[in-house]
Amino acid sequence: MRRFSIFIGLLVVMCYASCESKEHENKEETKFLVSSPIQKDTSITKDYVCQIHSIRHIELRALEKGYLQHIYVDEGQHVKKGQQMFHIMPNVYQADLQKAKAEAEVAEIEYENTKLLADGNVVSANELAMAKAEFDRAKAEVTLAETHLGFTDIRAPFDGIMDHLEAREGSLLDEGELLTTLSDNSKMWVYFNVPEAEYLDYITSAKKNEKQAVELLMANNKKFNQPGVVETIEGEFNHETGNIAFRATFSNPDGILRHGETGSILMKVSLDKAMLIPQKATFEVLDKKFVFVLDENDTVQQREIVVGAELPHLFVVEKGLSLNDKVLLEGIRMVKSGEKIHYDFEKPESVLSHLDLYTE
Numbered sequence: 001m002r003r004f005s006i007f008i009g010l011l012v013v014m015c016y017a018s019c020e021s022k023e024h025e026n027k028e029e030t031k032f033l034v035s036s037p038i039q040k041d042t043s044i045t046k047d048y049v050c051q052i053h054s055i056r057h058i059e060l061r062a063l064e065k066g067y068l069q070h071i072y073v074d075e076g077q078h079v080k081k082g083q084q085m086f087h088i089m090p091n092v093y094q095a096d097l098q099k100a101k102a103e104a105e106v107a108e109i110e111y112e113n114t115k116l117l118a119d120g121n122v123v124s125a126n127e128l129a130m131a132k133a134e135f136d137r138a139k140a141e142v143t144l145a146e147t148h149l150g151f152t153d154i155r156a157p158f159d160g161i162m163d164h165l166e167a168r169e170g171s172l173l174d175e176g177e178l179l180t181t182l183s184d185n186s187k188m189w190v191y192f193n194v195p196e197a198e199y200l201d202y203i204t205s206a207k208k209n210e211k212q213a214v215e216l217l218m219a220n221n222k223k224f225n226q227p228g229v230v231e232t233i234e235g236e237f238n239h240e241t242g243n244i245a246f247r248a249t250f251s252n253p254d255g256i257l258r259h260g261e262t263g264s265i266l267m268k269v270s271l272d273k274a275m276l277i278p279q280k281a282t283f284e285v286l287d288k289k290f291v292f293v294l295d296e297n298d299t300v301q302q303r304e305i306v307v308g309a310e311l312p313h314l315f316v317v318e319k320g321l322s323l324n325d326k327v328l329l330e331g332i333r334m335v336k337s338g339e340k341i342h343y344d345f346e347k348p349e350s351v352l353s354h355l356d357l358y359t360e
């Protein structure tokens with residue numbers, strides 16, 4: 001019985017040693033894929049929160065005091081330039097016009113009589129000049145009365161779409177009271193804020209004299225069907241945010257965009273000699289990104305990197321790596337910092353081509 005126990009014990013020891021040997025052998029035989037960063041000219045698409053404005057957006061106000069007699073339009077209606085929209089009761093202004101015309105007729109008669117007397121040297125030239133001045137004043141009063149009467153008809157100054165009605169028929173209006181707003185949506189001005197560093201990159205680029213093409217991502221996460229261009233940059237930075245406002249213009253033939261909408265501007269930014277690594281080579285610890293880098297002894301060391309931008313399956317590295325570094329591409333969860341590994345090196349161009357095939 002004792003011999004049998006010894007035999008079983010030896011067998012267990014041999015099995016354990018054999019398994020440990022195989023495990024150690026498999027670990028040493030495992031080869032990891034390693035590559036280096038690559039430097040290429042590329043571009044990224046940056047997005048900026050934006051505010052959408054009509055190219056013309058105005059308030060329509062009553063120019064005269066009176067009762068709002070008629071409203072000829074409705075909320076949300078498209079109106080044409082010159083179309084009548086509101087009518088203020090004109091009775092008082094019509095009476096003022098009639099009075100001014102009557103006074104102008106009297107002044108004209110007096111002027112003509114004075115002119116006849118002046119031709120016969122009955123009155124002086126000064127009296128004739130006074131009569132002429134009085135006639136001119138009366139004609140000016142007629143023009144002024146006609147202008148006030150014209151203000152009782154409020155017409156569209158341009159083609160556009162009207163907003164909410166702020167007054168109803170029969171309302172007593174004060175001079176300057178808001179009636180509605182009118183928007184010309186044929187083109188839209190889209191404003192977005194750009195940080196100072198990105199503004200400097202933009203303004204010092206070789207293409208600064210060309211209009212930058214942009215796209216608009218609407219609130220429903222769909223792209224607007226018309227391209228836009230950056231047309232102007234405001235004159236000053238916002239000292240509180242450190243940003244400066246850009247303005248892009250979009251045609252709006254289908255009237256999809258309205259004043260006051262929000263969205264995101266998508267703008268391509270060129271990156272010269274950007275350092276790229278595959279995203280799969282990185283891992284995160286407490287919101288910081290790391291990679292495993294091989295030293296001269298083929299030992300992996302954990303290193304923090306700073307990512308400047310993100311591309312499909314790629315990161316643009318700003319700090320933490322050089323082009324000569326060897327970065328672990330696969331098996332980052334199978335190794336620990338300070339561990340020596342066996343590896344196969346793949347050229348970075350080959351790694352990128354495989355990623356391109358994968359994205360297709």
